[in-house]
Amino acid sequence: MKRFVALLAAALLMTGCGGGASTSTPEPSESSSPAASAAGTEDVIVFAAASLNKAFPEIAPAKYSFDGSSGLVDQLQGGAPADVFASADKKNMDRAVSEGLIEGEPVLFATNYLVLVTPADNPGEITGFDSSLDGKKLVICAADVPCGAATLKVAEANGLTLNPVSEESKVTDVLGKVTAGEADAGLVYATDAASAGDKVKVFDIPGAQDDPNTYWIASVKGAPHAEGATEFITLVTEPDGAATLAKYGFGPATTE
Template identity: 55%
Template sequence: MTRRFAAAALGAVVGLSVFAGCASGGDDDTAASQSLTVFAAASLTEAFSELAEDFEAANPGVEVRLSFDGSSGLVDQIASGAPADVFVSADEKNMDRAVSEHLVAGTPAVIATNDLTLITPPGNPAGITGLDSSLDGTRLVVCAEGVPCGNATVALAESAGVELRPVSEETKVTDVRGKVTSGEADAGIVYVTDATAAGDAVEKVGIRGASAHPNRYPIALLENSPSPDLGQRFVDSVTGPTGLAVLAGYGFGPP
């Protein structure tokens, strides 16, 4: 089944509402049960694309519509009324915000962990050796503070006693990776899973102490889910052994 990927920019509420009509008309056992909208952190793009395909295969007639963005931006969209059934954050801070604003039904469940790493273009032409003085004068790109990868970067830099001087701060970790793979940056700080997904397009440079600042990924059914029964089934599939195995296959750590 062809999947429609919604662009999850902050201004996408209107566009997202187009397919909301499909998910909100009728009761949960009719038209609504045939589509499911999942808002997920950008670092989950590859893993959740596979999880969505698996769920569709196990539930004939169901279409999973995925929207990827920075976790804070996704919460903004949900709070503004963008229709969605399930939310997956790249950190607990943004999920806690969703809970405090009564956007979440039930208790979120952590499904994975992730650490940060440096990436460079192949061959590491700038000679980056880690989160140290080798970054001075380089075109470093990081996630903006406020989004999960940015918050983790700040914490890691502070613990290392390093002052970072990035040339760009992005709202999605995949944009950091994109600037490195396109040659616009000498180095970027991303999740290990993003480095793995980039394959030979990047070179990974480990960061000492990164494992002390892991990001934890919680998933939750949303309070205003147009298809709550279907949404809960999706959550159950992701939190089950098969779903966790898929996440592990993309390099995520255990919850």
């Protein structure tokens, strides 16, 4: 009898130890962790110089605001949300940096230079960047935007005093007035002249290519899409981005 009880107790003990479900949690496998996805650029807010309005959308999708560089800095200073700022000169990028609007170091990514354009039929009979502009309806950029500052430099270098009928806040507005026949001539970037095709006649400006505008890009401090901003800048500055910029007439990223 004692032997039977002992055997029964042993059997019950074995059943109790082996019948319960395990409560331990398995270690997660490496494959169960979610894969990190690359940051997209579709939601990135890009404040860019007006002359980039053709090249940038081809480089990457984003939410673009194209305007004169100085006006864009004003908007950033006023609290407008943005992720990336691309300026058509160093002066306005330096201003953005000095006002604490930029994260990290700005990157030089392209160059550009001014040319003189007239409507294709050249009604003002302009012969070049010379005295033939006297008394004609000339349109230029305002002095506080990069194309305007460059205009003053080339005018001084060529000994000309310009008397424009209007000064525009962005270079695309200058081009628009020329192609619409509202002006006899205008000073625009070579890239803008190229985009207008046979709608304009183009005259080189002596010395303009020797002192081109430099284009700079940077992330905006407090960018709502910081990772996307970094990716956008990479796309602009990598070889494919440089090739697209060159396609639209921009020069290489060099100050020499």
